[in-house]
Amino acid sequence: MGGAARVRRGAMRFGVERRDRPASERRAERGGTGRSPARRRCVGRPIAKARGMTHSPLRVAVPLGGTDRGRSGLGTWVQAVLPRLARRLRARGGELLAIGTPRDLDAYAAVLGEARPETLPAALDRAGASAGWHLAALGRLARRRGADAVLLPAANRRLSLGGPPTLAVVHDLAELHVRGKYHALRTPYVEHVVPRALRRAAAVVAVSGATRDDLVRHAGLAATAVRVVPNGVDVERFRPGRAPAALRAELRQALGFRGPFVYYPARLELPGKNHLRLLEAFARAARAGALPHHLVLTGSDWGAWARIDARARELGVRERLAWLGRVDAAWVPALVQEADAIAMPGLFEGFGLPALEGLACGTPVACSDTGALPEVVGELGVRFDPRSPEDMARALATALTHPVVRRRAAEEGPAWAARRSWCRTAARLDALLEEIAVAPGKAVAA
Template identity: 35%
Template sequence: MDVDAHRRAIRATGGRVGRGLTDMTRRLRVGLSAHLASWGTTYRSAGVSRYVQNLIPPLSREPSVDLIAFVGGDATPPDDTADLDTATIIRTTLPTHRPFVRIAWEQALSGAACAAYGVELYHGPAYALPIAGRRPMVVTVHDLSFERHPAMFNRGNRLYLRLMTRLAARKARRIIAVSEFTRDELRATLGVPPDRVDVVHNGIDTRFRPGARDEVEAFRTAKSLPDRFVLYLGTLEPRKNLVTLVRAFARGRSEWPEGTALVLAGGPGWQYQAILAEIDRLGLRDRVIMPGYVNLDEQPLWYSAAAAFAYPSRYEGFGLPPLEAMACGTPVVCANESSLPEVVGDAAIQVAPTDEVGMARAIGSILRDDDLRRRLSEAGRDRAARFSWTAAAAATARVYERAFEAKR
């Protein structure tokens, strides 16, 4: 991949040029690596992709930021200028949805891209930075699950994340952690001084709100869902601790309201077969519904239709699904470890992730007690309202200013 050719390509295929390149007001020109953003409805639009694409619109409205977002050749940002606001979107011709191509762009070509557009500070939103880059840099670290639970990653992905996160932690002038928990993990695991880390909580997409009753019931009918079900929504993988949730369901179902089902919604992840094996071992195939990946537009309806949301994950850097469920008014039971207590506060029932008996009792109390369900629903909505992408963008802009002014 020739650097000069790539420079010509990004100029030729650059997206809309908004306020960022025309306004004479002095603002810091920030290059955001947005290659992980897809703006689609497939599994690729989850996780870090949502972090990036939700951050761009409010970040571009920050008065101190002149945002240049570099996106991949297959990304399809919406044409609606209100959605992306005034960000300058630069599209490469390269297929950076492929990991090796994305890494190559980041390490070999990002410097030319940043120079072509006068970028003063570079933000890597997911663990990695260009090793040879000389301009001030900021990196976001979402969690250190690849350090704490290495067996849950394939070898190549684990080694890449370990190497790049360590290099980026040394290279960055400032590090953004998405929770206090992740900041503590950076100190304990990588020895990063806490005063180099800024905590910026994630926000919640405004589409997550209680669904209208008629719409929810129509959705329930269309999906052939039972009147009462317990929902999990997320990737089906070992660290989400779904085997324990299945066992809790097996323990509690005889005491829960008749006909209660368990819905495990999400795409299959690393080693998900263990979940299927446990469902079969316990003879629960007829009571566990597995709809597969749920696109973003449908997720609020799944949350709104559920009687309770269960999230027994052993390890989270932040944990958006419990907050999204709360925003939809659904009572939440979650694990009492990692970042989850920090995120849900007192608005959810917290249970040790190994305690399948306690989990069954907690879910059962929500299913049987109308007053408890109503209190948790109200508390959850209030809690979720504290988290917004506008606030996250404002805090991120302050990190940029600190990084640019810092001396190395």
């Protein structure tokens, strides 16, 4: 099949309808007013006000263990939600207690201005020790500090038994879909410990419908017991346009080339992030359509760079591959704006925030048709089978060359992304925290 035919076939897949979802979830996705979240105040009347609840000052304990210290999508969630939630609590005379080791607290220091820090021993930086401490001791510490509720931001990794009512946020159960994604001991923990602990939580939140479905299927929770509170996007940072000229020049100097590129922002992790198949697809698309693009990667190396580098050389595309490592946060919106397309080939994503950030900038997105990505991009993303380099190459060519795909991303993408705001995410969590604090002991139904 020639390059033009592949693009036509991709265009046919472009308009696939999204999966049916409950009306309540569609209303939440629309964000109510339709106004840009940049114009809404993060501190305001809690969502629960409409339910006739009274609002008293709350002290909420938030452990930072297992959140990757800001170096992943989960870390981005912490950086975005915690300062907004802390401001909401403070406005009502409450307080957010941020619990972590010195490394945890240092990593999030820039966003914890309204929170009160609680320092744990550095020995708890070890993953096993941290998971054990959270299960056995977090609840007691939170109770001693007078917490009314505990928000667990990484409940698929760190859970608590006992203590104040807990709101458990689950980002994904990806290790159940991608064998070998993490350390061998982690899968039994997710399969056996996590479900039991979640059933004892006062409330459970999933960041996507896909994660909710996994919790129902694998953790034995009732679908009605899991609230979907989607991630948001910072539309002040991710928006159409271009970065200042000085930043673009700095960026291009680091890249080492001046031509167009496809951008994949993800840690270098195999097999989960699927870089090797992306390289194969990129090589196919470049050969079939004589595309002039480079492929730009950012993210920390989780032991995969040597294999990625070797495979790029085998495919003859090493000179068109640029890896910048973990970049400054200011560079990421500029990279998304400058890219001709965002690639999201992960085998399974619990949300896939870069896809939403791409649409916020009006940049076309080619993404896997697995996990939460279909609901994140809706009809505006070009989807592919992440295990098929051929299908991935077709989607990349479509995102890079098809005029309808590119026009819709530019015209409709920013408004689509703006429906999900971090302020709204924080407001919904705030309402749930008050709900469980005023009705303690009410666990989710199994």
